[in-house]
Amino acid sequence: MTMSLIQKYNVPGPRYTSYPTVPYWDQDSFTPEQWISSVKQAFKESNDTEGISIYIHLPFCESLCTFCGCHKRITKRHEVEQPYIKALLKEWDLYCKEFGETPVIKEIHLGGGTPTFFSVENLTTLIKGITSKGKIADKHEFSFEGHPNNTTKEQLQALFDLGFNRVSFGVQDYNPEVQKAIHRIQTFHDVARVTLWAKEIGYTSISHDIIYGLPFQTLSHIIDTIEKTKSLSPDRLAFYSYAHVPWIKGSGQRGFNDSDVPKDDEKRLLYEKGKELLLNNDYVEIGMDHFSLKSDSLYKSLNNGNIHRNFMGYTSSKTKVMIGLGVSSISDSWYAFAQNEKDIEKYYELLDQGTIPVVKGHILNQEDLIIRKHILNLMCSLSTDLTEDIDKVDFSKTLEEMNEFEKDKLIDINNNTIRVTKKGRAFIRNICMAFDLRLQANKPDRQLFSMTI
Incomplete structure (x- = not known):
């Protein structure tokens, strides 16, 4: 790849998990009533044939990772768990009343924040509360994001018993200097432990997230991280470009200087070398940032023409309706997008009023x-x-x-x-x-x- 092309095309641009992208939503002409109407239409058209997807945002983290762009609240107070679970189930109940018939649940994804911040008991209450009002599709795919430092074998087993078959572990980079800069200290041993537990329990798709372009990251760091990753043979990999946007994310990305972040050709070389190592070790490039083994459902969906992309990234099946539950969650009815209130206290207030907590959106x-x-x-x-x-x-x-x-x-x-x-x-x-x-x-x-x- 020539330097001139990188200089020519390295401009700010969306990742296109939606179109229109969130900054270009026409919020002035959007109303929650229009959103609900679009959900009812899409649900009626597709529930029996496709089912629906559910994204659940669990925003709590015990510490701040400075590379992260997700909406989160930092706390060590675990008494926040039960009120939040109660609110999620209240929101789901409001949607179920609008559906008018039993939803067929094709996908559930627990994102964050840190889903494994929550106890086994509270995760069980949440998932049973969701599935008790629906019918689980025969070929469902339930997944969650696990933090290697606090994911327990009990959590993995409990979610597996509830129908979860996919788990994604955030690795980012194994180098101590890089980990210190992004405030995400975890050893290879931590990642290996939870990965092997998931394999032992029976998860059919285990994913690792790796990021290139992190502060202080060098070519040798990428090579070392991928060599270690290979030894654990995750079924799929997300190999993301670090999104350095401190003007949006505030002080969270100011724990290092702009000059510490690889740019342009230097950054692209990290990706090209990483990609080369992955392709040489039986991983197939699925789409932007994603790789998988040929045995994984994502590769099979690519070959079958069923691969889809939404706010959760690439998925192995498409549903018209994706309901986002929790603070800041984004929903998609195919005909419209909607985003929930970002402030937890205001989110609770809206639910206490019996209102689906959507505060902005776009009608396509x-x-x-x-x-x-x-x-x-x-x-x-x-x-x-x-x-x-x-x-x-x-x-x-x-x-x-x-x-x-x-x-x-x-x-x-x-x-x-x-x-x-x-x-x-x-x-x-x-x-x-x-x-x-x-x-x-x-x-x-x-x-x-x-x-x-």
Whole structure:
């Protein structure tokens, strides 16, 4: 990869877990009533055939990791667990009343924060409370994010007994200097212990998250981290680019200087070397930032054409309806997006009033739905065909940029079909940005997104 291409395309850009992206939601024309109406429509259309997905945000952490961009509350007071679980179940009950019939639960994902902050008893109460009002789909996928330092064998066993078959452990990097900078101290022994427990219990998909571009990280650190990871053979890997956005995340990313963070070619080299090591050890590149073994459901869904991308990242199946429960959670009805209140106390107040705690969102218009489809095609299948929509949306600016990508050998264009080349995979965010008509129409006057490379 030439330096000139990195210099040319290394600009701020979204990761496209949604379209439109959150900063471009039309909040002025959004109402909670419209949101509920869209949920009812999508639920009626798809519950019997697809089922629904549920994302549950568990925001508490005992300490702050400075690389993290998630909404969280730092506390060591575990008495916060039960009131929060009670609130989640109250929110779920409000949605179930709107559904009008029993939901078929295809996916559950526990994110954070730190889901394993919660005790076995409280996690059990939560999941039983959710599933008692629904029917678990035959080929369901329940997953959670585990912190290697505080995930217990009892938690792993209890969640497995409740139907969980996937777990993701945050590794980030094994180097002590890097760990100190990001305030995430954990040893290889800690990660190995919880990984082997999960294998022993019977989890069918174990994932590790690794981040490149962290402060003080060097090529030798990436090589060491991936060598150690290989020895544990996780079924899939998320190999993320560190999103250095201290202007958004505040003091949490000011524990080191900007000059300590690898940039441009130096950062990209970390990814290319990591990718090379993964590909040489039987991992397949699934999509942006994701790799898996061929035995994993994510690889099988890629081959079957069922892979999907949403606010949870890549998933092995698609549901129209994804309900987000908990503070800051984002929901998707396919026709609309909605985000919950971020402040825990205000979240509780809304629920006490019998109100679904949605405070902002976006109703997708016809153009949004078309663009969303093509961005999803590119992110999931690395190709898209504009033929059906070329007369419905003004793609003139998009096609101008496609010509430039084609000159740089990042894509191939055949009639109206656009295919991302092997070289172009590194620039998938840039390629998708060319379809982002809302971004093109209203360029931000300040940096909203992390750098694309």
